[in-house]
Amino acid sequence: MSNPLLQVVDLQRLSAETKRTGIKLLIDNTFATPVITKPLHLGADMVIHSVTKYLSGHSDVTAGAVVAAKAEDMERSKQIMRVYGLNLSPFESWLAARGLKTLQVRMKQHCFNALAVAEFLSRHPKVKQVWYPGLPQHPQHKLSKAQGCGMFGGMLSFRLEDDLETVNSFMKALQHIPFAPSLAGVSSSISHPLRTSHRSLNPEQQQKLGITLGVIRLSVGIEETVELLADLAQALEKMK
Numbered sequence: 559m560s561n562p563l564l565q566v567v568d569l570q571r572l573s574a575e576t577k578r579t580g581i582k583l584l585i586d587n588t589f590a591t592p593v594i595t596k597p598l599h600l601g602a603d604m605v606i607h608s609v610t611k612y613l614s615g616h617s618d619v620t621a622g623a624v625v626a627a628k629a630e631d632m633e634r635s636k637q638i639m640r641v642y643g644l645n646l647s648p649f650e651s652w653l654a655a656r657g658l659k660t661l662q663v664r665m666k667q668h669c670f671n672a673l674a675v676a677e678f679l680s681r682h683p684k685v686k687q688v689w690y691p692g693l694p695q696h697p698q699h700k701l702s703k704a705q706g707c708g709m710f711g712g713m714l715s716f717r718l719e720d721d722l723e724t725v726n727s728f729m730k731a732l733q734h735i736p737f738a739p740s741l742a743g744v745s746s747s748i749s750h751p752l753r754t755s756h757r758s759l760n761p762e763q764q765q766k767l768g769i770t771l772g773v774i775r776l777s778v779g780i781e782e783t784v785e786l787l788a789d790l791a792q793a794l795e796k797m798k
């Protein structure tokens with residue numbers, strides 16, 4: 559799943575193509591997590607995860623993981639890790655391993671809440687567009703359903719009017735969903751791709767990707783669903 563517009567790639571088709579052309583296929587599976595998609599089973603050579611996100615899950619670890627189908631790729635990764643000193647401290651390893659124990663149950667609630675929020679936003683008159691693979695109108699909905707065991711993840715994006723005052727007033731009106739540079743923790747958080755993760759792209763690239771001023775990315779947490787919806791509803795109400 560791509561950031562921030564949640565495009566879903568057909569991994570089996572892609573891996574057939576990369577095998578045919580002799581290219582290694584590396585998948586960043588951070589948004590989906592292994593609960594939703596297991597790219598090695600679908601033909602990927604290697605998978606990378608930001609453990610900082612769902613795998614540890616509590617926004618208190620900075621870590622990453624690499625997995626490989628072939629022993630030689632794993633050996634090379636270990637060598638790079640050793641040479642660059644990328645090994646994790648004992649405390650962070652412990653936090654990450656502890657977070658991992660609840661990954662499965664957290665993902666279920668992330669998915670449940672995200673679908674509820676996506677449905678709510680897609681019906682709201684002040685929301686122009688919603689990107690969430692779980693919505694039937696998402697261009698890769700069917701593929702996403704088949705590839706992800708019927709789960710669609712906790713990340714979604716939506717577009718308000720492409721106007722700075724509108725975006726700022728919405729974000730300021732939220733009471734329980736903070737603006738944050740990271741994502742995928744147990745608490746919901748919001749980001750503004752144009753001014754954060756995608757600010758280094760030039761205006762043509764941003765336009766081409768569809769990342770306009772009004773696009774907001776929401777990392778849906780595991781809070782009570784009604785409380786989440788209530789905060790979004792009141793912020794949309796107060797928004798200019």
Ligand SMILES: *Cc1c(COP(=O)(O)O)cnc(C)c1O
Nearest residue numbers: 561586588589608609610620621
């Ligand atoms: C955050 C993120 C990364 C980078 O991970 P860090 O743990 O912050 O270094 C890579 N890929 C995706 C999809 C991410 O969300």
